[in-house]
Amino acid sequence: MKQRKFLSFLTSQYTAQQFLLHCYKKLEVEHPEKKSYENASAFIHFLDHGLKFYESGRKLDELVQPVLYFYGLAHLLKAYILTKRPDYPESTTHLAHGVTTRKRKKKDFSFLEDEVKVQRNGLFTYAAEYLFSITPFPFEKIKMKHLLVCIPEMNELFRFQQDERLIPVGTIDSPSLLFPYDLLDTYHVTEKAFIEKIKPFMPGIKDIHAEENNIVFQLEKPIFPGKGPFFFNYIDKNIYFPVHREDFLPLPETMIHYLLLYNLSMLCRYETEWWGEILTERADYNYLYIRHFLHITAEKVPLLIEQELLHLLGNNLFNI
Structure with missing residues (x-):
């Protein structure tokens, strides 16, 4: 490293x-x-x-x-x-x-x-x-x-208690981020409201579209790691996003x-x-x-x- x-x-x-x-x-x-x-x-x-x-x-x-x-x-x-x-x-x-x-x-x-x-x-x-x-x-x-x-590296402990609080939505070197439609339920919002909520934290958006069970954001370049509500795991190199609305921390x-x-x-x-x-x-x-x-x-x-x-x-x- x-x-x-x-x-x-x-x-x-x-x-x-x-x-x-x-x-x-x-x-x-x-x-x-x-x-x-x-x-x-x-x-x-x-x-x-x-x-x-x-x-x-x-x-x-x-x-x-x-x-x-x-x-x-x-x-x-x-x-x-x-x-x-x-x-x-x-x-x-x-x-x-x-x-x-x-x-x-x-x-x-x-x-x-x-x-x-x-x-x-x-x-x-x-x-x-x-x-x-x-x-x-x-x-x-x-x-x-x-x-x-x-903190993504803490997620394993929460998962052991069946309380997973973060999910991977991309990797640090990819310009694509995928958000499962299930998040709309935990955030209690419509698809449009969810997109509007997270758009300000993703500069350089080229495209937003649906792909299978995901909302896909195509960015001009990979998102800068370490700035909430997107957090990177230095071990698996994935970008993580909070599952629940109360954990959405910019x-x-x-x-x-x-x-x-x-x-x-x-x-x-x-x-x-x-x-x-x-x-x-x-x-x-x-x-x-x-x-x-x-x-x-x-x-x-x-x-x-x-x-x-x-x-x-x-x-x-x-x-x-």
């Missing part, structure tokens, strides 16, 4: 400066050469620290992995932000996490049913707006289960991992007894989801960030 090679390539003064210069010229930033030189060092350290947090996390016990992965993702996000916001951070309010969670957990606490709440200011909302053009944010708070179901997967890792890092740091018990006793079904997610996010987050940075050059990670 070519994962993280491009990120490592960018951790030299020359390549970082040239990459930022390319980005700033496309943005028509004033004095792009000057800005790229000023930001190259910070860009390098954000990438380097982020990658090292992930590298360290993979080697250490699950007990501390959420903290390392969360701060690893935060550093990688800040590097990405510098490619589009050369003056970041413009304010100290942008340095906060941007999300919060319930401080005191109930006695019958379940991670899958727990919620995080999006705040007005902070890294999360800043990245959502300036990296992914999401404003205003589509929800105020959300449960962990609704986030986990949008949010980049990078930000989904951010919310999950934030909550897990808070549990790791402040709910010591619950966190220790769930890792040692493994009696709670939540443990299966947490463990599997930690395994996935360790590999996938750097890949998602790398894909975004390569996209700025007009390349696709899977075709280089």
